[in-house]
Amino acid sequence: MASFIATGCFSFVVYLLLTAGSGRLLGLWSGADLLAGVMIAAVVGWVARGFFCDPRRRAALQPMRWVRAIGYACGPFFLEMAKANVDVAYRVITGRIRPGIVRVRSGMQTDLGVLMLANSITLTPGTLTVGIDEDTNDLFVHMINVPEGIETRESLEAREVFSTFDCPSWIRRIAE
Amino acid sequence: MILNLLIGAAIAIGLFFNALGVFGILRFPDVYTRLHADTKATTFGSIFTSLAVALYALGRLFETADGQYATLLLHTLVAVVVLAITNATGAHAIARAARRRGHSPAQAVVDKLEEPAP
Known part of the structure; x- marks a missing residue:
């Protein structure tokens, strides 16, 4: 009811x-x-x-989750998205790319959490979610510019994909 | 007057980012990098062109107090939210389809999807 x-x-x-x-x-x-x-x-x-x-x-x-979701969309998420657009604009103009697909440990338990994280990753700087490991909820993320040294590591934490804000912990409080 | 300038500036920024999206599609080497240009540059571009529409509607709303401009303003805001969600989902669907079809990322320095799970 x-x-x-x-x-x-x-x-x-x-x-x-x-x-x-x-x-x-x-x-x-x-x-x-x-x-x-x-x-x-x-x-x-x-x-x-x-x-x-x-x-x-x-x-x-739970109303608090709605308040947090709106706060997340207007604050950290919007700023990350703005940075993404400037970053991609820079790479289109200079053509300076170093692409690759990395494994990112999402740490999410629920479908909604994984969905929000995947969509947030797609809309933030130089990253695009390509696939998911359904057993572990790990995400495969295509990065347009893989930082030096990342390519030898087994996997990244979700926090490292975002540049400024701690988006994964926001999502965890909204969706989990 | 100032409002018209703001509207013009928003349209100019929006068109600039949308144009960069087109250049990105022509310039980048494979489907994944093109998706970056396509989704991100056009999200920002569409947000700014929608902002121009919203500013115009706000200006007319204060001038005439006509309900149709409130409709225009709210529909534009709803369109922006829906666009941000569908853009990410659509990009993910295209990338996944390309992956299942067997496209490898061009010039890639690392490709964890190729390697067996640890």
Whole structure:
């Protein structure tokens, strides 16, 4: 029941975002839109509750995780992404590349944690997730510029892929 | 006036990064390095062009208080969030497909996927 309500509320908020400006009620919405939104959110909440809230862990029901996720997306993640773009722009202009695929120990236990880490790695400086070792949750990461000395090592820690911020521990607090 | 300058600057930066993405595709040696240029440069480029749209919508919203500009602003913000997620996922899917098809990274100094697991 709680997972149904949480999923329904989330889809209702998304519906409100997408239809804002349709009328004058409460400043932004029309009455018909609000009614349709409640009905659609109820249906979506019922159908998608098992995907949105993992029935065993119910991580999506803890509000602090949402606050941290938004903070992570606006803060460390956005800055790392900005650095990635400047870095890739520099490599496009100079053509100075030293590519290779390295193994990165993710240290994540859950699917959501591995997914967030893989996506964060893809959007941060010069790294692109190519594959995953499903037994150990290790990631295979293509780096556009492998630093000297890295190529002889067996594996990297996830922290070493990010330049400034400790993104893996943020993700661990959001997803695990 | 200042708003128009800001919009113009955002469009210029966005187009610059998108153009770098195109140069990267032409210039880099293999599919993996091209994906770097393709996904990262275009994420930033699209964020800045979307920022220009958002600034324009904000300006018009304060001028006219018309609801359609609020719609434009919110839809642009939603598009940016969705773009950031799908860009990474799509790049990973293409890289994985290339890997399974047997493409090795060109000029690679190390390739851990080739080696057996420890």
